[in-house]
Amino acid sequence: MPEDVNLEIFNADPITEDVSDAAPQAETGAAPKKYAPLDAAAESQAHLSAEMKSIGEAYAKALKDGAPAETQPRLDYAPYRSSVLRHPTKDLHHADPETIELYSPAFGHMDVHALESDLTIQHNGEPVGERILVSGRVLDGDGRPVAGQLVEIWQANSAGRYIHKRDQHPAPLDPNFTGVGRCITGADGSYSFTTIKPGAYPWKNHLNAWRPAHIHFSLFGQEFTQRIVTQMYFPGDQLFPLDPIYQSIVDQDARDRLVATYDHDLTKPEWAIGYRWDIVLTGSKRTWTENEAFGTAGDESE
Numbered sequence: 001m002p003e004d005v006n007l008e009i010f011n012a013d014p015i016t017e018d019v020s021d022a023a024p025q026a027e028t029g030a031a032p033k034k035y036a037p038l039d040a041a042a043e044s045q046a047h048l049s050a051e052m053k054s055i056g057e058a059y060a061k062a063l064k065d066g067a068p069a070e071t072q073p074r075l076d077y078a079p080y081r082s083s084v085l086r087h088p089t090k091d092l093h094h095a096d097p098e099t100i101e102l103y104s105p106a107f108g109h110m111d112v113h114a115l116e117s118d119l120t121i122q123h124n125g126e127p128v129g130e131r132i133l134v135s136g137r138v139l140d141g142d143g144r145p146v147a148g149q150l151v152e153i154w155q156a157n158s159a160g161r162y163i164h165k166r167d168q169h170p171a172p173l174d175p176n177f178t179g180v181g182r183c184i185t186g187a188d189g190s191y192s193f194t195t196i197k198p199g200a201y202p203w204k205n206h207l208n209a210w211r212p213a214h215i216h217f218s219l220f221g222q223e224f225t226q227r228i229v230t231q232m233y234f235p236g237d238q239l240f241p242l243d244p245i246y247q248s249i250v251d252q253d254a255r256d257r258l259v260a261t262y263d264h265d266l267t268k269p270e271w272a273i274g275y276r277w278d279i280v281l282t283g284s285k286r287t288w289t290e291n292e293a294f295g296t297a298g299d300e301s302e
C-alpha cells in the first residue's frame, strides 16, 4: 500500500487557549477566531452541533441577502477543531510545475491492471462486510467525459478501521481487506470499483465524534500537479449533520454533490449493491476537493 495514502491522523495539534464558552459569530457566519480548548475531545456533540448550526444559519441568511454560493469548504471552520491551527493563512506558493514533476509520486512500477479496481480480491479470502459497486463518470465543467484519468481510492474496512499505525481504535482489522484500489477512466469518463462498504469510525475532534462512512478519491489529471482529492459519502447517513468535515462545506448543494446515489440498475442480483457517483472537475457544479498542498479541512488524514 502506498505510504502516502490511508492516513488516519488524529488530532494531535498543540492547542493553546480554552474557548469552550466561545459563541459562534452568527451575524457574520465567520468561525470564531479562537483556538480549540485544551482537551477538544471533551466537548459535547451538542456544543459542536450548535456551532455548526449557527454557522449554517448565517450562511443561509447571507445567501438570502445575495451573497454568492460557496462551493468549496471553508478553510477556517472552527468546529473542525484541528483545522483551526493548520489551515492555510497565506496565498499559495506558486511553484514551477516541471520541477514538481521531478519528485512527485509515481503511479507504480506497472501499468494499472483491470483487477486493481476490485478491492475484494486482493487477498486469499473474501473480506467481511457489505459488497458494493461504486461507478460513475469523471466530467469537465461542460459535462464532457474525461478519459484516461487515474482514479485511486482508499477507505476503512467494514468495521471502520484503517490499516494504519495511527488508527488504533478497538475495531477489528480484516486480513482480507487492504482498502486501496485504482483504475483508469474509459473513453466515456467512466470508472468502476468493487469494494466493501466502509464503516463509520470515531475521530478525536470532540467527544463522541464519528465520521460518516466515506471513500477517499484521488484523481491525477493529466499531470501530477493537477491532482485532486475528495471524499464520497453514502446516502442517508445519520452522521451528516454531526460531522464538522462534511459541514465545513456550508452549501447544501455542494454537500449533496459528494453523496452517491443508490442505483438499482447497477446493483447485481445475488452479488452487490450499486452506488453511482459522478465527479465534476470544473465549473459551478464542480465536486468539492481538498487542498492538496496544505492539507485543509477534510484532508485525507480523516
Ligand SMILES: [Fe+2]
Pocket (backbone or CB within 6 Å): 156, 214, 216, 300, 301, 302
Ligand atoms: Fe477517512
